[in-house]
Amino acid sequence: MKNSVIILALLFAVLSFGQNDVKRLTHFNLENKIAIQGYDPVAYFMKKSAIKGKKELNVSYQGIIYLFSSPENKDAFNKNPASFEPQFGGWCAYAMGNSGEKVAIDPDTFKIIDGKLYLFYNAYFNNTLKSWNKDELNLKKKAEANWKKFIN
Template sequence: MSCKRGLSRLFLVLVAIGLAAAVSRDPTGATEMKIVDPTFSVHQGHAIGGYDTVAYFTDYAAVHGDEAHAVDLDGVRFLFANAENRTQFLHDPKRYLPQFGGYSTFALSKGKLYGADPTVFDIIDGRLYLSRNERVQELWHRNPKGYISQAEENWSELSGR
């Protein structure tokens, strides 16, 4: 059983690396990366672990999406809680995509590429940022604009862009 678990983890890592390599290469920043936290995306098969990316903005909450309102965008499946959120996303997808591919912005600001928990988030200047966990979010809240700036500097190198 331990060997199977090890192989499963290795598979997830390899898939995550492959997914990260397949993301869009927009030199302007983080809004184009479609793969959102590979551990959630690969494990559950959906971007942001199946959470509705529009609901972060409209409800300021992490709301599970529904397959009935799914959208495939550039090979990534996004779920939405309702048809209205799906329509909003289709009208302007870039507006709703998590920054830095959904990786932890705080970790990225420190030069590390760590996954994030889609239930721990902030919206700053109309952009969605995810945190690894609540403790990391507390640290992030000390200087979010500074951490965003540092993360932007590190993004190109760490994301392979």
């Protein structure tokens, strides 16, 4: 009986993890399972800059592949991957807060807020980071609520 309970618990854990991976792959902003258009998520924090990662320096975290510009950044990510992931699945934070939509981003347009990475659309004379900065607190709350609708 005890072994049966353990086996069922393990099976449930594996199935739940698999479902979480599928949900992330469905709702995150990815190109061939690669996040942030191949930019190094750690560089945003350590270098305060958007730096393209290298294919040979990659990590798969819960089904999503991240690329890194240096072995040190890869190591930092491996120690605490969730702290380096972009908010709202890597979609434009402004659009998520303003309309609850998944809108593409420009990896060079970003902001670190309370130790979290926020990415923004910036094309065709529309830099949404500027709009975000005008009403950040309100847009951040709305974006968090809207993102929960996708991942819950």
